[in-house]
Amino acid sequence: MKFRCERDVLVEALGTATRAVASRGGALPVLSGVKADLTGDRLVLTGSDLDLTIQVAITVAGQQDGVAVLPARLAADIVRALGPGAVHIDAEGDEAQISSGRSEFAVRLLPAEDFPRLPETPGDEVTLDAAAFEEALKQVVRAASHDDARPILTGVLMAAEGDGLRLVATDSYRLAVRDLPGTTVLREGQTVLVPSKALGELTRVLSGAETVRLRLAERDATFEVGETKLTTRLIEGEFPNYRQLIPNTHPNRLTVGREPLLEALRRVKLLAREATPVRISLKADGIELTAITQDVGQAHEDLDAKYEGTEMVIAFNPEYLADGVEAVKGDEVTLETVDALKPAVVKSVESQDYLYLLMPVRVS
């Protein structure tokens, strides 16, 4: 395999494919590599940890077709470190020469025959608006769990809802629900659970794109954005019945400016260390945010707001609250509560297509 490519193009493609490369090769050492498959002037780079696979196709000046598996992070680091201009890669036997200008590297290749054959996802292709999907993913993925001990919660539920698509994620402390009306992807009643890690990577790829093509199979989902293809295994299992968690009535309702609340939270949480919650004192004439960490200090901030309901003090994990408020669109947000120990609902005043449910923290 032999080709020439502009450094910046190769850096970007390697960077994208490498994001799916296993951090440790584990049982398959070849998975610490990125597969480069050259046919004519088309180079396809593939990184995979078997759960997530990212393929990027770029146009290069091909000189000799072939397949090689480069050590992913080393190759990406080398190409990134080279000077601007053309990069030459010549892989033969068990070694690849990477050169540009007066720099030349020889790196040992991984055995290409060991690289697993990755199946194509069958199924009908659906095209979605990339910007809307990206926004929805950013609003929802944040609520997914990172705890591998509870794999179901590390996924984002995609479900048919009315005439559109609903995305749901929860880590048991908060729940994010976003509707994409008019987006038909799934059959009525069909649901799939997509790993949030894969969707997090997808949001990077979606940036600036116009459309994303989606194919869903029984065990895999494939998202194609331009020349980038991301395939992920689906998570098997029953997602929690989230509908029953959303309170039907909210006797207490706070309406507050989104940006002022975020800024106040950013300041006050400086004194909310070691899982200390931020307390919000809800009063008719406004709210007061307080954080107290023993042996460190305390922070208070008053904020103008409109509050209808029973005066109370409710406490939240400041990171989780900020995550929800940040995800809401518009200038104003509402926080609806039943009492200080029941889940609160964060929503936009302007739009009803996103809901963030957050469990308070018990304080004495």
Add this chain to the structure above:
Amino acid sequence: MQWSDLVVPRCHPREVRLVIATCSVDYDGRLTAHLPLATRLLMVKADGSISIHADDRAYKPLNWMNPPCKIVEEPDRWVVSTPKGEKLTITIEEIHADLNHELGVDPGLQKDGVEAHLQELLAANCTTLAEGLILVRREYPTDIGPVDLLCRDANGAAVAVEIKRMGDIAGVEQLVRYLERLDLDGRLRPVRGIFAAQTIKPQAKVLAAARGITCVEVDYDTLRGIEKDSLTLF
């Protein structure tokens, strides 16, 4: 003469010696350091180590020498040296107190959440580890030592559980060895493994997955029925 033979003459080999003295200290070794004249606590432990403390926080000594070290005591000066060529000179102006005491064998640090208690709690709440799990026996014997729990799952298959406070690779390997031994028993074979800990290190998870062992992180407070401040939706 061995270095270990050379301890402070006044200190019995199994006693700790505490001396409160007004002294200055000079260290000469990897660097040079000087402690000006002040009243300090000099502690000579039975293992031959010496440490110099100020009355300031329960932190670490101002200076210390690890064993083996040779301590030569003169009326107004102690000279402590190690085989590496380090030298600590303690110049004593006045001794205010000097006592020896044998502390005996220390039982070690006992932390809340020790494995024994976790084992007890998990034995009483096996379903925390997997649905339908029923306890057969705690400390089930094998010829290389007892496995923490032996259980049967909902299908009647044997499940060996190894419990740690912090789950690392060594714990997984220990369970692998138990599984090998238990698999030799036709009444139990095939035996599945569950590795349970409050926290399991990523490397241990990788190894466990490669060995077909299930990892379960358990919440000690929840097992003890302690209500957490962080409320959950479900």
